[in-house]
Each structure stands twice: as structure tokens, then as C-alpha cells.
Amino acid sequence: MTQPLDLQAVSAHYGTTKVLEDLSLSVQAGELVSLLGASGCGKTTTLRLIAGFLTPTTGSIQLGGRDLTRLPTHKRDIGLVFQNYALFPHLSVLDNVAFGLKQRGMTPAERRKRAMAMLERVGLAPLADRAPGALSGGQKQRVALARALVIEPPLLMFDEPLSNLDAKLRVDMRVEIRQLQRSNGTTSVYVTHDQEEAFSISDRVAIMNAGRLMQFDRPEVLYRRPANTFVARFVGFENILPFKVIARDGDMVTAETAGMTLRLSQAVYGAIPDTFLLATRPDGLVVSTDPTAEGLPAQLGLRTYLGRAYQYQCETAAGHLIANGSLTTPLEAGTNVKLVPMPEQCTILASEGGR
Amino acid sequence: MSDRPHFLLIAVAALVYLFLMLPLVIVVGAALSDTTYLTFPPQGLSLRWFENIFEISAFRRTIITSLQIALLGTLIALLIGIPAAYALNRFRIELPKWLGTLFVLPILVPEIVFGFALLKSFTVGTGAPIFLSLLIGHTLIVLPYVVRVISASLASFDFSIEEAAISLGSAPVKTFFTIVLPNVRAGVIAAFILAFITSLNDVSVSLFLTGPGISTLPIQILAHVEQFFDPTVASVSVLLMFLTVAVMAVVERTLGLTFLAK
Numbered sequence: 285m286t287q288p289l290d291l292q293a294v295s296a297h298y299g300t301t302k303v304l305e306d307l308s309l310s311v312q313a314g315e316l317v318s319l320l321g322a323s324g325c326g327k328t329t330t331l332r333l334i335a336g337f338l339t340p341t342t343g344s345i346q347l348g349g350r351d352l353t354r355l356p357t358h359k360r361d362i363g364l365v366f367q368n369y370a371l372f373p374h375l376s377v378l379d380n381v382a383f384g385l386k387q388r389g390m391t392p393a394e395r396r397k398r399a400m401a402m403l404e405r406v407g408l409a410p411l412a413d414r415a416p417g418a419l420s421g422g423q424k425q426r427v428a429l430a431r432a433l434v435i436e437p438p439l440l441m442f443d444e445p446l447s448n449l450d451a452k453l454r455v456d457m458r459v460e461i462r463q464l465q466r467s468n469g470t471t472s473v474y475v476t477h478d479q480e481e482a483f484s485i486s487d488r489v490a491i492m493n494a495g496r497l498m499q500f501d502r503p504e505v506l507y508r509r510p511a512n513t514f515v516a517r518f519v520g521f522e523n524i525l526p527f528k529v530i531a532r533d534g535d536m537v538t539a540e541t542a543g544m545t546l547r548l549s550q551a552v553y554g555a556i557p558d559t560f561l562l563a564t565r566p567d568g569l570v571v572s573t574d575p576t577a578e579g580l581p582a583q584l585g586l587r588t589y590l591g592r593a594y595q596y597q598c599e600t601a602a603g604h605l606i607a608n609g610s611l612t613t614p615l616e617a618g619t620n621v622k623l624v625p626m627p628e629q630c631t632i633l634a635s636e637g638g639r
Numbered sequence: 640m641s642d643r644p645h646f647l648l649i650a651v652a653a654l655v656y657l658f659l660m661l662p663l664v665i666v667v668g669a670a671l672s673d674t675t676y677l678t679f680p681p682q683g684l685s686l687r688w689f690e691n692i693f694e695i696s697a698f699r700r701t702i703i704t705s706l707q708i709a710l711l712g713t714l715i716a717l718l719i720g721i722p723a724a725y726a727l728n729r730f731r732i733e734l735p736k737w738l739g740t741l742f743v744l745p746i747l748v749p750e751i752v753f754g755f756a757l758l759k760s761f762t763v764g765t766g767a768p769i770f771l772s773l774l775i776g777h778t779l780i781v782l783p784y785v786v787r788v789i790s791a792s793l794a795s796f797d798f799s800i801e802e803a804a805i806s807l808g809s810a811p812v813k814t815f816f817t818i819v820l821p822n823v824r825a826g827v828i829a830a831f832i833l834a835f836i837t838s839l840n841d842v843s844v845s846l847f848l849t850g851p852g853i854s855t856l857p858i859q860i861l862a863h864v865e866q867f868f869d870p871t872v873a874s875v876s877v878l879l880m881f882l883t884v885a886v887m888a889v890v891e892r893t894l895g896l897t898f899l900a901k
């Protein structure tokens with residue numbers, strides 16, 4: 285019952301406004317893929333295209349070899365979980381869950397049996413006769429989940445399913461969703477704007493921006509090796525500096541920015557092109573008071589306390605940078621320091637036009 | 640400050656209610672009077688003026704006509720108005736200004752003018768039967784109410800509920816009946832009652848569209864008052880009130896109780 289999903293060069297418009305451009309995305313059978321991006325970047329639009337509430341202007345959508353592009357929604361066999369639950373207010377919890385089975389022409393007895401079994405799995409069997417209005421947010425979302433799962437769809441889709449829940453429940457529910465998805469092996473597309481949520485439960489994450497796919501990979505790769513400045517900033521590489529290589533000596537490269545030089549090893553960073561961007565997280569710039577350290581000269585500005593570290597706003601010849609320093613030696617504003625890049629918290633990006 | 644409303648507030652509210660109820664009391668009183676002229680307080684108690692309604696054939700006929708027109712007109716208006724309101728809300732159609740105006744036009748334009756326009760353009764123009772003209776006229780005057788009331792109800796309906804049903808395999812038209820309609824039942828009931836009463840009590844449009852042999856109850860009341868000053872008018876008014884209440888009760892019973900029980 286598990287099938288791969290394939291979007292090929294899909295574009296979508298609302299009226300004359302293009303909201304999705306040339307989106308290609310392949311989700312393997314049984315995989316959970318998240319669409320991650322800021323509000324308005326086109327995540328919901330992508331789901332609505334796959335669900336069939338919207339028709340793409342170009343491109344095609346395939347599910348397990350079936351061409352969905354022109355198929356009406358009710359024939360697509362896709363389980364949907366909405367942010368606002370979208371339970372049927374006039375039906376009991378049990379009838380909500382049994383609704384999809386009824387559409388499949390199942391006998392009342394069989395429907396009841398399966399719906400109860402599904403409610404059992406999400407821990408809501410005792411509430412089967414309640415009205416949805418009498419449930420908490422978390423319970424409603426479980427019913428919605430049960431309702432989508434019980435039809436054993438080849439594809440499950442979630443649109444920000446946890447946004448209306450409080451923080452603690454959000455974490456519990458996402459684990460629960462992942463476990464159910466894993467044990468059923470249902471191919472899933474999960475939309476969220478919460479990076480931690482996406483990274484924690486997904487096999488792969490598609491990062492989107494302004495209707496385009498920016499990068500599609502495993503969370504580990506996105507986190508360590510973003511492909512472009514957008515994704516780099518998105519995953520927390522807050523400092524991005526343009527460099528020019530001025531000397532090469534075997535693996536060692538000397539690069540310059542705004543009169544400051546840095547020696548970097550290609551053994552550590554991989555091949556370094558003649559011009560590149562060095563992206564670092566605040567944790568990846570070590571604040572050193574040793575004047576001989578191999579780093580970027582900087583003057584410390586405002587210090588803030590993060591709990592696990594102090595964070596400094598730093599001024600350098602190349603502009604403003606953010607670095608985290610150790611808790612043991614708080615430094616005062618105005619101190620001259622060196623910012624030493626830590627290779628495991630830095631990455632090299634290709635220069636982008638105009639930057 | 641206590642939770643109890645101020646006694647002045649209660650007094651004012653009581654006065655307002657009294658003021659609203661007073662005409663009803665007077666009409667009911669006058670209808671029960673044993674005299675041959677309209678008077679209040681009633682002198683002697685009798686039901687003869689109620690009996691008189693049914694002895695006058697014009698009243699018998701117009702009561703039937705009024706009920707038929709109100710019921711049919713309301714049903715037709717619902718048949719047109721519900722899908723219209725649904726489409727407007729579902730697809731968040733931004734109506735061109737003129738079209739939005741068209742929907743409130745029958746409310747804004749004095750009904751007298753509307754009735755006259757209908758007479759000129761329709762009855763005279765096409766020579767349509769009087770009953771049909773009345774039916775169309777009444778459908779048109781209640782339609783805006785239906786669209787408005789149902790729209791208000793649909794405005795608070797979350798259409799992702801409908802989408803959930805469709806995604807679970809329910810065809811769109813079927814979904815409308817099994818999912819959307821049950822959730823706007825309150826609006827449909829309100830629209831029905833409002834439309835029915837509006838139609839039943841309409842004078843100005845009917846005035847133009849009634850003709851030889853066919854009239855509505857309010858028009859017949861007017862005609863009667865021009866000639867007679869007996870309590871029949873009062874008893875007919877009471878009857879009209881009871882009919883209205885009865886219809887509301889029936890609608891509430893058939894559509895309403897299941898709705899309340901959900």
C-alpha cells in the first residue's frame with residue numbers, strides 16, 4: 285500500500301500570480317518528506333496541488349505510476365491532516381473516523397470495527413461517541429490522524445498539523461505521528477515552518493523559498509552542508525563573508541576579505557574555489573583573546589546571555605558578525621579579539637551573482 | 640456592582656416589551672369582541688368573527704393563495720439562494736460592485752417601486768398568469784434575505800471540513816449534502832422563517848401583482864377594511880399571527896430539533 289510520489293516541473297498560479305515555479309520533487313515509497321519554509325513560500329499550495337484542490341499550470345504529478353494531474357480529489361485516495369483538524373462537527377468521533385470507509389462502500393459493522401481499531405491505536409477508543417467539539421486540541425488532531433490513516437491511503441499529507449497545539453504536546457505528537465507513519469510505512473508529505481519539527485521527523489526535507497525548491501536532502505546534510513546562502517541562513521549560518529583566494533600551497537589556501545586573511549585547509553573544507561563564501565554559525569566562531577591566533581580581527585560589541593554561552597555582536601573590517609564565547613570568561617564591549625572559524629561549524633558556499 | 644442588572648434597566652426593558660406587546664393585546668382583544676364594530680377593550684366575548692373569516696369566500700381563497708405563494712416562493716428562493724450563497728462563499732468570489740448591489744437591490748428599492756416595475760416589465764409585458772407573477776415577485780423579494788442569511792452562516796463554516804470529506808472519497812455534490820448543509824442548517828431555518836414571514840406579510844409588491852380572482856391575504860384585509868369596520872380584520876390578523884408561529888414551530892420541529900440535538 286505504499287507508493288512513491290513524483291512531482292515533475294510543476295508550476296502553479298493564483299490568477300496571474302505565479303506561486304510555484306518548476307517544482308520537481310520525488311518522494312520514495314514509505315518516506316516522510318517535509319516541505320519547510322517561511323509562511324507564504326508555497327507549501328500549502330504544493331499540498332493542494334498533490335491533493336487535487338488546485339490544478340498545476342504546467343508539469344505532472346504521479347503517485348505509484350498513476351498520473352494524478354487531472355484526477356479529481358475524491359478519486360485520489362490521499363489522506364489529509366489539516367492544521368485546524370477539520371473534523372465533521374455534526375458527526376461523532378467514531379463516525380468521523382468511519383467516514384472514509386463509508387465512502388468505500390464498507391458495511392456498517394466492518395466500518396465500526398476498523399474505525400474502533402484505529403481509534404484504539406491513537407488511544408481514543410473511550411471517546412468514540414463524543415462530539416468533536418468536546419475534545420481537546422491534541423485529541424482532535426489524533427482523530428484527524430485516525431480518520432486519514434484508517435482508509436490506508438498510499439499517501440498521507442499533513443499541513444502544519446501541530447501549529448495549533450502547545451509546545452510540549454507538539455513534541456509528543458510529532459513523535460507519535462512519526463511512529464504511526466513508520467509502522468504503516470505510508471509515503472508522507474509533511475508541511476511545516478518549524479525547522480526543528482521538520483528535521484526531527486523527516487527522512488528528507490525540501491526547503492522552499494518564494495515558490496521554488498532551494499534544497500532537498502537529508503536533515504543532516506542540510507544542517508551541515510547547505511547548498512546556497514538561503515539554506516545556509518535558514519539553518520543558522522548567520523555569518524556569511526565573501527572571500528578571494530590569494531595563495532595556494534598544497535592543501536592550504538590563503539583567502540582574503542576586506543584586508544583580513546585566513547588560512548583554510550582543503551583537507552578539512554573540501555575543494556575551495558577561487559572566490560567563495562565562508563558561512564559560519566555563531567558557535568563556529570571562537571572568540572580568542574590570543575593576538576597570535578589564526579582568525580579575523582574583531583572588536584566586541586553588545587554581549588547577550590544565551591544560557592549555554594555568551595553571544596557577542598562583533599565589528600570587523602568585513603562587517604558585522606555574530607560569535608558565541610565561553611561562559612567562563614565574559615568579555616567586555618570594546619575588547620579586541622580574533623574570531624577563529626571552527627571547521628565543523630563552517631561551510632564553503634559558491635559565490636552567488638550580485639553578492 | 641452586583642451581577643443583577645439595575646432595576647431601572649429592568650423597568651425600561653419591561654416598558655419596551657409592554658410597548659411591543661400592546662398592539663398584539665389590542666388586536667387579540669378586538670378580535671374577540673362580540674360587537675359589530677372594532678373596539679377595545681372587547682365588549683362581550685365571542686368567536687363569531689373568527690367564524691366569519693371562513694364564511695367570506697375571499698378570505699378562504701386568499702389564505703390558501705398566501706400560504707401557497709409564501710411556501711413555494713420560499714422554497715424556490717432557497718433552491719436558488721443556497722447554491723448562490725455557497726458559491727459566493729466557497730470560492731470567495733469578489734463580486735463586481737454592480738452584482739453585489741443587485742443582491743441588495745430588492746431590499747434598498749422601495750417595494751412599491753419594485754412591485755410596479757415587476758408589473759410593468761413582467762405581467763403586462765408577457766401576459767403571465769397572476770399566480771405566476773405573484774410567485775415570481777415574492778421569490779424575488781425574499782431571495783436577498785435568503786442569500787444574506789445563508790451567507791452569514793457559511794461565512795463561519797470552515798471549508799477545509801468539506802475538503803477533508805472530499806479527500807476521503809466523497810464526491811463534491813454528495814459532500815455538499817452530507818457535510819456542508821447539515822452544518823449550516825441553522826442558517827437555512829432562519830432563512831426559511833424570515834423569507835416565509837416576509838412573503839406572507841407582503842403588501843406593496845402584491846398590491847401591483849394581484850388581479851381579478853387572485854389576491855393575497857394582506858391585500859384582501861385592506862380591501863375588506865375599505866368597506867367594513869367589523870372585527871373580522873382583527874381576527875384575520877390573529878389568524879395570520881398564529882399561522883406564522885405555526886410555520887416557525889413546524890420548521891423548528893422538522894429541521895431544528897435534530898440540529899439542536901447534535
Ligand SMILES: Nc1ncnc2c1ncn2[C@@H]1O[C@H](COP(=O)(O)OP(=O)(O)O)[C@@H](O)[C@H]1O
Pocket residue numbers: 298303321322323324325326327328329330
Ligand atoms: N487563494 C489564493 N489566492 C491568491 N493567492 C493565494 C491564495 N492562496 C495562497 N496564495 C498566495 O500564494 C502564496 C503561497 O501560499 P501558500 O502555499 O499558502 O504558502 P505557505 O503554505 O507556504 O504559507 C502566498 O504568497 C499566498 O499569498
Ligand SMILES: [Mg+2]
Pocket residue numbers: 324327328329
Ligand atoms: Mg500554509
